[in-house]
Amino acid sequence: MLITNGHVVTGDPALGTQEACDVLIEDGRITAVGPQLDREGAEILDATGMLVLPGFVDTHKHTWQSAVRHRCTELDLRTYFGEMFGRLGAQYRPEDVYAGNLLGALSALDAGTTTLMDWSHVQNSPAHSDQAIAALQDSGIRAVFGHGWPLTDLPEWIGGSSRPHTSDVRRIRHDLLSDDHALVTLQLAARGPELSTLDATSADLAMARELGIRTSIHMGCGPDFGAMAAIAQLEKAGLLGPDLTFVHCSESSNVEFELIAAHGASIALAPQHEQGMPGIGHTPIDRVRAFGITAGLSSDTETFGAADLFTQMRVGLVAHRSQLAERRTQHDLPAFGVADVFRLATQGGADTLGLGDRVGSLSPGKRADVVLLRATDSNLFPVTDPVAAVVSSAHPGNVDTVLVDGVVRKRGGVLTGDLARARTLASASHRRLLG
Numbered sequence: 001m002l003i004t005n006g007h008v009v010t011g012d013p014a015l016g017t018q019e020a021c022d023v024l025i026e027d028g029r030i031t032a033v034g035p036q037l038d039r040e041g042a043e044i045l046d047a048t049g050m051l052v053l054p055g056f057v058d059t060h061k062h063t064w065q066s067a068v069r070h071r072c073t074e075l076d077l078r079t080y081f082g083e084m085f086g087r088l089g090a091q092y093r094p095e096d097v098y099a100g101n102l103l104g105a106l107s108a109l110d111a112g113t114t115t116l117m118d119w120s121h122v123q124n125s126p127a128h129s130d131q132a133i134a135a136l137q138d139s140g141i142r143a144v145f146g147h148g149w150p151l152t153d154l155p156e157w158i159g160g161s162s163r164p165h166t167s168d169v170r171r172i173r174h175d176l177l178s179d180d181h182a183l184v185t186l187q188l189a190a191r192g193p194e195l196s197t198l199d200a201t202s203a204d205l206a207m208a209r210e211l212g213i214r215t216s217i218h219m220g221c222g223p224d225f226g227a228m229a230a231i232a233q234l235e236k237a238g239l240l241g242p243d244l245t246f247v248h249c250s251e252s253s254n255v256e257f258e259l260i261a262a263h264g265a266s267i268a269l270a271p272q273h274e275q276g277m278p279g280i281g282h283t284p285i286d287r288v289r290a291f292g293i294t295a296g297l298s299s300d301t302e303t304f305g306a307a308d309l310f311t312q313m314r315v316g317l318v319a320h321r322s323q324l325a326e327r328r329t330q331h332d333l334p335a336f337g338v339a340d341v342f343r344l345a346t347q348g349g350a351d352t353l354g355l356g357d358r359v360g361s362l363s364p365g366k367r368a369d370v371v372l373l374r375a376t377d378s379n380l381f382p383v384t385d386p387v388a389a390v391v392s393s394a395h396p397g398n399v400d401t402v403l404v405d406g407v408v409r410k411r412g413g414v415l416t417g418d419l420a421r422a423r424t425l426a427s428a429s430h431r432r433l434l435g
């Protein structure tokens with residue numbers, strides 16, 4: 001396949017941004033980027049009038065909640081926990097997880113997100129995990145399935161729980177997600193020292209490392225969790241490493257940010273949620289920059305916010321600028337620009353998930369996860385700077401075409417996946433759960 005005549009933002013420092021540029025894809029891999037490439041025998045995808053971008057990478061989303069989207073927009077963090085974990089979560093059947101994940105993955109693809117880290121803490125039974133994975137696979141998105149804990153018997157699993165993570169993740173690793181080069185891969189979505197004992201965390205991380213998978217943990221989400229200094233606890237126990245991603249870290253201390261940087265761990269930010277949901281704190285987007293930490297963006301939960309990363313880029317940049325204004329007299333922080341925020345949503349996210357050598361930029365040798373945006377639309381034309389246009393004004397409605405691993409998942413503004421089926425399943429699940 002040859003994408004022709006696009007305004008290509010490669011995200012690759014060596015290739016930069018090129019007008020009237022082609023992208024050649026062979027067997028799902030990008031093999032060349034440049035003007036006037038040989039089109040002999042290629043299927044042509046005309047990108048005239050389009051911006052051609054690397055697909056966005058969403059580093060943390062509770063996709064299972066997507067069928068009850070907008071349920072928690074007026075809630076603070078504590079009441080969100082009560083609603084989703086205390087009340088609804090235990091009621092989830094495997095088919096509810098499938099419905100939420102299919103809808104959430106398709107809405108991500110619709111918005112140009114080509115890689116999704118599904119942070120799935122609804123493992124009420126092995127069948128729940130199987131259905132979560134099946135929906136991700138059926139959607140066609142590149143996904144990292146984050147295996148979490150059950151929401152049935154919840155008090156047994158949180159609040160200083162000494163229970164280790166369920167061993168069913170071993171079955172999933174061996175039987176379902178053993179191939180780290182497949183479209184759907186595995187991580188541990190662990191409770192960490194804020195929700196379980198340090199011994200339980202230590203056992204969970206040992207299991208993840210034995211299985212050869214990365215681990216993601218929510219950290220410092222709100223002042224109560226921040227005061228537990230869980231990242232410092234991990235460091236003291238010798239457990240910090242580059243295979244760990246911490247979500248939010250909004251109330252983690254600067255000392256802990258230094259530890260994250262020193263051990264090469266990464267952070268998944270969710271600016272819309274961090275700024276918008278009372279009780280989380282403030283997005284630490286200025287601090288990931290100041291401490292030089294690998295970071296990506298995420299859409300967290302559709303019960304509160306939008307499915308797309310355009311929103312996260314925009315809120316993140318605005319939050320950063322307001323933080324700079326507040327702190328100008330105290331700090332001389334390096335400023336984020338639109339290109340830096342765009343990088344968080346693409347290569348930064350890929351690095352955060354440990355997929356940075358496979359996706360995140362339009363570099364020859366990487367998998368072909370590509371997004372075409374109609375730059376002729378009323379909100380984008382005329383383009384002064386393509387990255388500025390994307391970060392400041394673009395929305396999912398501008399996404400014309402989406403390729404994942406070289407396969408077309410959206411074309412002419414229409415998803416190729418079965419959105420009608422996702423709608424039917426999600427409607428039934430929504431009715432039952434909220435009824």
Ligand SMILES: [Zn+2]
Binds near residue numbers: 119218247300
């Ligand atoms: Zn989360």
